[in-house]
Amino acid sequence: MTTTPEQALEQAALAGVHRLPVPTPFAVGKVNAYLIEDDPLTLIDSGPNYGRGLDVLSESIAAHGHSIEDIGLILLTHNHSDHIGLAEILVEHSGAEVAALGAAAERLANYDNEAEAEDEFAVDLMLRSGIPEEIALALRSVSGSFRGWGAPVQVTRPLADGDVVELAGRRLEVLARPGHSVMDTVFWDAERQFGFVGDHLLPHISSNPLISRPLDGSPGRTRSLIAYLDSMAKTRELPEGSLLFGGHGEPIDDHRSLIDTRFASTERRKEKLLRLLGEGPRSGYELAQSMWGNIAVTQAFLTLSEVIGHMDLLEAEGRVREVFDGAVVRYEAVG
Numbered sequence: 374m375t376t377t378p379e380q381a382l383e384q385a386a387l388a389g390v391h392r393l394p395v396p397t398p399f400a401v402g403k404v405n406a407y408l409i410e411d412d413p414l415t416l417i418d419s420g421p422n423y424g425r426g427l428d429v430l431s432e433s434i435a436a437h438g439h440s441i442e443d444i445g446l447i448l449l450t451h452n453h454s455d456h457i458g459l460a461e462i463l464v465e466h467s468g469a470e471v472a473a474l475g476a477a478a479e480r481l482a483n484y485d486n487e488a489e490a491e492d493e494f495a496v497d498l499m500l501r502s503g504i505p506e507e508i509a510l511a512l513r514s515v516s517g518s519f520r521g522w523g524a525p526v527q528v529t530r531p532l533a534d535g536d537v538v539e540l541a542g543r544r545l546e547v548l549a550r551p552g553h554s555v556m557d558t559v560f561w562d563a564e565r566q567f568g569f570v571g572d573h574l575l576p577h578i579s580s581n582p583l584i585s586r587p588l589d590g591s592p593g594r595t596r597s598l599i600a601y602l603d604s605m606a607k608t609r610e611l612p613e614g615s616l617l618f619g620g621h622g623e624p625i626d627d628h629r630s631l632i633d634t635r636f637a638s639t640e641r642r643k644e645k646l647l648r649l650l651g652e653g654p655r656s657g658y659e660l661a662q663s664m665w666g667n668i669a670v671t672q673a674f675l676t677l678s679e680v681i682g683h684m685d686l687l688e689a690e691g692r693v694r695e696v697f698d699g700a701v702v703r704y705e706a707v708g
């Protein structure tokens with residue numbers, strides 16, 4: 374590290390970029406929105422849908438001499454409730470445009486139905502992975518009770534990978550980086566070497582490659598970890614010394630070594646999971662239990678996503694195959 378977080382944030386502030394931490398009720402703690410003082414006044418992500426979040430956000434914006442009514446453009450990094458929950462309320466106050474990956478526009482607009490479909494998908498995947506029904510259903514009701522932290526939002530400016538968002542004083546390149554979610558988007562300011570990365574890359578925790586329904590509506594599930602490694606390899610190519618501003622925590626000034634750390638731990642975890650298959654075929658649930666023991670119910674889908682992601686890697690390498698007995702998928706070492 375050559376730049377302290379304070380220096381990075383000061384460098385950003387000199388360029389009119391301000392981190393606005395917004396409290397959340399989630400274990401992750403605060404979520405970062407970013408205010409870009411340009412024309413239009415731009416906000417990246419919104420925080421979750423609740424009064425305290427809105428209060429803190431409007432106070433932070435006021436501290437920089439602006440108000441929510443002044444926001445002209447909202448950019449969304451991904452479709453998780455702690456990032457998008459307040460977006461439509463901000464639009465009601467400001468009339469701001471909302472720019473996000475066009476392929477995800479329907480998922481954002483139909484938030485409630487989509488969340489319901491996602492929960493059904495998750496229960497199905499958990500049962501097929503050998504997770505006991507009572508755990509799967511308990512997790513589903515937890516997820517349902519969290520739904521209100523998000524809200525539908527209409528995308529008025531659909532973006533595609535490679536597009537450029539032009540503000541009066543800067544250009545932000547749109548870089549699709551799926552993996553943590555189906556629609557992770559990095560907004561890249563090449564002139565200043567600033568990247569707004571959402572949860573694509575976080576400094577202190579590795580982002581969960583959550584398994585989801587494919588964005589294009591095709592049946593089946595995402596190969597989230599495979600997609601995520603591919604996305605990180607692309608982000609790794611951003612210039613050394615770039616400052617990456619994430620959805621949680623401090624700015625990242627050493628993204629290459631951070632990504633290398635993520636690659637190395639994926640590799641270690643993959644080999645460890647493969648060794649667990651030495652004693653015979655295992656379900657995703659059994660593998661997750663061997664790795665992490667009996668974890669909190671709320672973590673069951675996260676750990677399952679991790680296990681399935683690593684099995685996808687091993688399967689792609691021809692070292693593991695899936696065996697489905699009509700009820701539960703098990704993984705078997707090949708050879």
Ligand SMILES: [Zn+2]
Nearest residue numbers: 451453553572
């Ligand atoms: Zn997220």
